[in-house]
Amino acid sequence: MIKLGVPSKGRLMEKTFQWFEKRGVMLMRxxxxxxxxxAVDGIDGVALVxxxxxxxxxxxxxxxxHLGVTGTDLIHEKLPLWEQQxxxxxxxxxxxADLVLAVPQGWVDVDLTDDLDAVAAAxxxxxxxxxxxxTKYHRLVRDFLRDAGVADYAIVDSQGATEGxxxxxxxxxxxxxxxxxxxxxxxxLKILEDGLILASQATLWRARGADLTDTDxxxxxxxxxxxxxx
Amino acid sequence: xxxxxxxxxxxxxxxxxxxxxxxxxPILQPADLLLDLYGEDIRARAYVTSDALRGEQMLRPDxxxxxxxxxxxxxxxxARYTYAGEVFRRQEDDPERANxxxxxxxxxxxxxxxxAADADVFALIADTTxxxxxxxxxxxxxxxxxxxxxxxxxxxxxTALRRHIWRPRRxxxxxxxxxxxxxxxxxxxALLDGRVETDVPLTGLRSQAEIDARIAALHADAxxxxxxxxxxxxxxxxxxxxxxxxxxxxxxxxxxxxxxxIRTAVKRLDARANALKDxxxxxxxxxFEANYGRTSMEYYDGFVFGxxxxxRPDLPPVAxxxxxxxxxxxxxxxxxxxxxxxxxxxxxxxxxxxxx
Numbered sequence: 001m002i003k004l005g006v007p008s009k010g011r012l013m014e015k016t017f018q019w020f021e022k023r024g025v026m027l028m029r030x031x032x033x034x035x036x037x038x039a040v041d042g043i044d045g046v047a048l049v050x051x052x053x054x055x056x057x058x059x060x061x062x063x064x065x066h067l068g069v070t071g072t073d074l075i076h077e078k079l080p081l082w083e084q085q086x087x088x089x090x091x092x093x094x095x096x097a098d099l100v101l102a103v104p105q106g107w108v109d110v111d112l113t114d115d116l117d118a119v120a121a122a123x124x125x126x127x128x129x130x131x132x133x134x135t136k137y138h139r140l141v142r143d144f145l146r147d148a149g150v151a152d153y154a155i156v157d158s159q160g161a162t163e164g165x166x167x168x169x170x171x172x173x174x175x176x177x178x179x180x181x182x183x184x185x186x187x188x189l190k191i192l193e194d195g196l197i198l199a200s201q202a203t204l205w206r207a208r209g210a211d212l213t214d215t216d217x218x219x220x221x222x223x224x225x226x227x228x229x230x
Numbered sequence: 231x232x233x234x235x236x237x238x239x240x241x242x243x244x245x246x247x248x249x250x251x252x253x254x255x256p257i258l259q260p261a262d263l264l265l266d267l268y269g270e271d272i273r274a275r276a277y278v279t280s281d282a283l284r285g286e287q288m289l290r291p292d293x294x295x296x297x298x299x300x301x302x303x304x305x306x307x308x309a310r311y312t313y314a315g316e317v318f319r320r321q322e323d324d325p326e327r328a329n330x331x332x333x334x335x336x337x338x339x340x341x342x343x344x345x346a347a348d349a350d351v352f353a354l355i356a357d358t359t360x361x362x363x364x365x366x367x368x369x370x371x372x373x374x375x376x377x378x379x380x381x382x383x384x385x386x387x388x389t390a391l392r393r394h395i396w397r398p399r400r401x402x403x404x405x406x407x408x409x410x411x412x413x414x415x416x417x418x419x420a421l422l423d424g425r426v427e428t429d430v431p432l433t434g435l436r437s438q439a440e441i442d443a444r445i446a447a448l449h450a451d452a453x454x455x456x457x458x459x460x461x462x463x464x465x466x467x468x469x470x471x472x473x474x475x476x477x478x479x480x481x482x483x484x485x486x487x488x489x490x491x492i493r494t495a496v497k498r499l500d501a502r503a504n505a506l507k508d509x510x511x512x513x514x515x516x517x518f519e520a521n522y523g524r525t526s527m528e529y530y531d532g533f534v535f536g537x538x539x540x541x542r543p544d545l546p547p548v549a550x551x552x553x554x555x556x557x558x559x560x561x562x563x564x565x566x567x568x569x570x571x572x573x574x575x576x577x578x579x580x581x582x583x584x585x586x
Contacts (some may be wrong), residue, residue, distance in 0.1 A: 149400025
């Protein structure tokens, strides 16, 4: 049985269902609204696994699902050496979200990561601690800032309402996912010109390490043919 | 006991015989100090854990910091220390690299003769690893720092360059900017022309006064003449020095005509070369690379060296070390003492000996 992991709720689930439906594979939830059970029509040998988008990377890496739908951002953040663990099969054209670095709009002297680095040095000298960047994407942000040569900052964990941390003075800058930038603007933040850390969208991934029987292999290639991905 | 551990304790005993006092810093280290020293990068390299009482702790990523701290608190002078134990390094990119391994170290705190102390440490490590056909690489961060300090430009620019000596790409970008080789970004020009305004309320802890101060600094910097092409060329020539030690020294002496600021640092290298020779090191074949050590931990500020297994580029250095005077200043609360040290990985020694 080929296991296909799909986000269990919201727009991401609906759009995923539509994407598959357009290609002749019907995914549906079964049972009550609250029950996370699903079924697949249009191809035999494929089982639907409904789970949180954040858990899809881990399940793919462990080989407990063969295919999974989740954002590029989550794969890159959660899986070190992700290329060795999963293969992107298709960018699905929705769930667009950019991971960006943003600072207060009032910082008229800061437009580039260059500026942020200089400000971080001065901030540390003035305040006695490092300039704080609130995010839940610790690894991606750290790698990005290392490549950009930014020093004297500290990452503070923020699992939600990240845009509010600056006004609350628990961080000086943030790195978060945005699609339209509206929440950022509403919180008087601006994106650095070279502050795009990752452009993410919903993507269908294949687990490289999942065990496949000969039957599974046949089902997988039939599915790929149906999705026009082979 | 594993071979590596037996080897580690044997090395430590040998260092004790060489006059060092054995110490055992705790495995759990307070995270704030290490974070303060190394910045966010340490989080990518060290395991962090916590409890409600002591807050964030790190599984020791190295011994140097706790040993320096211990010495600065109640060490007698001069002092030599040795230790053997595990260090822990998070690995995010390469599953082949060990996240826990043994380290044996030797650290010397001595203000009398730095060249002799450098040579003692290097010679001891060379002696302990002899027979393994290791290639030694050496460098000197102090020469580069002196060259930066000697540039004819504002203190602000020198501070910015010094801060990024350990980030070569950023260092280069700053040099290009300060020498006018890359134009200033449009956004900067607009800001300096006073074309940037905002009616958005300022949020966060960074105050308007801080913003104004930076803008004033940017204006001052814009009025500053570029660092001359001749100075950049000399600095580039310095960074490209990569020779056996006698030839490197000859080149550095030539370069110090144009970069007089490096004279003292080059003299120190001279003295070190002589001290190494006195201890039986074949300096005529010893490699010296001006750029060496710039991508490692940023506490080394003088002599730096590493020992590598020939034909095994997959392995990290078997031993490495250097001088870290500035670290003792940072941790000494007003005191400082010249210090130099090195670590060996006994696990790699055993592996290489087994492969012979």
